[in-house]
Amino acid sequence: xxxxxxxxxxxxxxxxxxxxxxxxxxxxxAMTLSELSRKADVPLSTTHRMVNQLIDWGALERSEDGYxxxxxxxxxxxxxxPRGPGLRERALPYLEDLREVTRENVQLAVREETEIVFVEHxxxxxxxxxxxxxxxxxxxxxxxxxxxxxxxxxxxxxxEVLNLTPERVTAHTVTDPKMLRExxxxxxxxxxxxxxxxxxxxxxxxxxxxxxxxxxxxxxVSIVVRHGVTNPHLLVSPLLTSxxxxxxxxxxxxxxxxxx
Amino acid sequence: xxxxxxxxxxxxxxxxxxxxxxxxxxxxxAMTLSELSRKADVPLSTTHRMVNQLIDWGALERSEDGYxxxxxxxxxxxxxxPRGPGLRERALPYLEDLREVTRENVQLAVREETEIVFVEHxxxxxxxxxxxxxxxxxxxxxxxxxxxxxxxxxxxxxxEVLNLTPERVTAHTVTDPKMLRExxxxxxxxxxxxxxxxxxxxxxxxxxxxxxxxxxxxxxVSIVVRHGVTNPHLLVSPLLTSxxxxxxxxxxxxxxxxxx
Numbered sequence: 001x002x003x004x005x006x007x008x009x010x011x012x013x014x015x016x017x018x019x020x021x022x023x024x025x026x027x028x029x030a031m032t033l034s035e036l037s038r039k040a041d042v043p044l045s046t047t048h049r050m051v052n053q054l055i056d057w058g059a060l061e062r063s064e065d066g067y068x069x070x071x072x073x074x075x076x077x078x079x080x081x082p083r084g085p086g087l088r089e090r091a092l093p094y095l096e097d098l099r100e101v102t103r104e105n106v107q108l109a110v111r112e113e114t115e116i117v118f119v120e121h122x123x124x125x126x127x128x129x130x131x132x133x134x135x136x137x138x139x140x141x142x143x144x145x146x147x148x149x150x151x152x153x154x155x156x157x158x159x160e161v162l163n164l165t166p167e168r169v170t171a172h173t174v175t176d177p178k179m180l181r182e183x184x185x186x187x188x189x190x191x192x193x194x195x196x197x198x199x200x201x202x203x204x205x206x207x208x209x210x211x212x213x214x215x216x217x218x219x220x221v222s223i224v225v226r227h228g229v230t231n232p233h234l235l236v237s238p239l240l241t242s243x244x245x246x247x248x249x250x251x252x253x254x255x256x257x258x259x260x
Numbered sequence: 261x262x263x264x265x266x267x268x269x270x271x272x273x274x275x276x277x278x279x280x281x282x283x284x285x286x287x288x289x290a291m292t293l294s295e296l297s298r299k300a301d302v303p304l305s306t307t308h309r310m311v312n313q314l315i316d317w318g319a320l321e322r323s324e325d326g327y328x329x330x331x332x333x334x335x336x337x338x339x340x341x342p343r344g345p346g347l348r349e350r351a352l353p354y355l356e357d358l359r360e361v362t363r364e365n366v367q368l369a370v371r372e373e374t375e376i377v378f379v380e381h382x383x384x385x386x387x388x389x390x391x392x393x394x395x396x397x398x399x400x401x402x403x404x405x406x407x408x409x410x411x412x413x414x415x416x417x418x419x420e421v422l423n424l425t426p427e428r429v430t431a432h433t434v435t436d437p438k439m440l441r442e443x444x445x446x447x448x449x450x451x452x453x454x455x456x457x458x459x460x461x462x463x464x465x466x467x468x469x470x471x472x473x474x475x476x477x478x479x480x481v482s483i484v485v486r487h488g489v490t491n492p493h494l495l496v497s498p499l500l501t502s503x504x505x506x507x508x509x510x511x512x513x514x515x516x517x518x519x520x
Contacts, residue, residue, distance in 0.1 A: 014310060067514065078339065079338065081334060084336075112332055
């Protein structure tokens with residue numbers, strides 16, 4: 001970012017604002033002023049000044065107990081993200097149908113750089129509990145949706161993902177880059193992928209890509225079932241049907257894969 | 261905001277960032293760089309520099325057609341707002357029950373200064389169409405939820421709302437400040453309010469307050485029915501039951517009314 005000329009202060013100030021915002025996480029949704037200053041690595045006096053301005057605008061809220069939280073206005077503006085609620089809204093009827101037909105967990109996710117963000121999760125009737133959370137992020141290659149999204153990502157993203165050694169969560173987590181490349185190749189060839197107990201010893205996911213009307217993969221949909229109870233191969237047909245229906249529902253939408 | 265001392269640039273830069281973000285609205289979710297610069301009233305060169313930094317971070321996204329939109333990361337952080345998804349998640353089972361029992365439209369809203377923001381809307385089976393939209397804002401006194409939330413707002417907010425002459429949308433929209441004060445008093449005394457065809461000639465809403473565990477009104481729930489078909493008075497009991505159930509579900513939550 002250029003910091004020369006009259007706009008010299010822009011970069012550093014904006015960086016600090018973004019540090020303040022990203023200090024809030026699902027694990028840490030509320031902080032005191034000094035905690036926020038420490039986590040964001042912004043001096044206390046600057047934090048104080050910026051936070052007051054962010055409160056006036058509605059990006060943050062301060063409750064009576066002295067804790068700061070994300071404000072309603074940021075939610076309202078965040079809700080304009082086409083890859084969040086926009087995508088979710090168009091896909092939801094098909095995801096609900098898929099859940100009704102299979103009675104299993106159904107998920108929709110997109111890629112953000114090398115990570116996977118879950119946009120919707122519908123819990124199946126008496127289905128296996130899953131670890132994912134809407135708005136949560138997970139290492140890409142351990143999930144079915146992640147394999148699909150990385151398989152269709154630009155090469156430099158694939159390389160970056162394969163260079164990170166994935167954490168071995170279960171005995172079945174694939175960590176060997178060569179085997180991962182094979183899984184990605186299979187995902188592209190077959191048009192779907194099965195991720196077998198990679199994230200939990202109990203769960204298997206089947207995932208397929210969702211395309212925009214320029215044939216770009218913009219999201220992935222998956223069904224997560226209990227290992228040994230449901231044969232995942234039987235779910236490929238309904239899953240592919242649903243993924244195509246969602247792709248069709250995206251015609252005319254502005255969705256693109258994130259361009260980096 | 262203090263602009264003296266070494267942090268002198270903080271205020272104006274942050275103001276510009278917020279202007280860039282608030283230029284995005286439900287009516288205008290995508291803009292070119294020059295449109296964004298114009299709508300935000302930020303010089304083009306500064307817009308360009310800031311937008312690049314916002315894209316790097318994920319607050320904005322740029323698609324191949326050259327349009328800028330809100331990015332997924334802002335949605336993820338906005339989703340941490342306790343008065344948005346946090347409230348919605350706790351209230352949703354009760355809202356769904358209320359919809360099932362009444363088969364009518366059910367809504368949940370909070371107050372942001374003098375305006376009302378809808379946090380959830382569940383459409384009833386073959387119920388009357390309503391004008392509200394999740395994340396949308398409406399003039400307070402023309403809706404049932406607005407009357408409840410303003411009735412329990414600090415006095416300076418009430419005065420501000422009553423000083424704005426509400427737009428007369430239908431022949432039934434109450435615009436006389438004296439009559440509005442009466443409606444607000446009724447809302448407080450009765451513990452519910454009926455807003456009769458104020459926003460559309462077809463709809464009547466019944467609304468009731470939702471409290472946190474410090475007996476503060478933090479939200480309002482309403483049922484919206486077709487005028488002349490359903491007697492709204494028959495819906496008061498299920499509505500109050502539901503509002504109490506939601507209040508109970510908020511015990512231990514950090515929700516407070518916005519403190520200004």
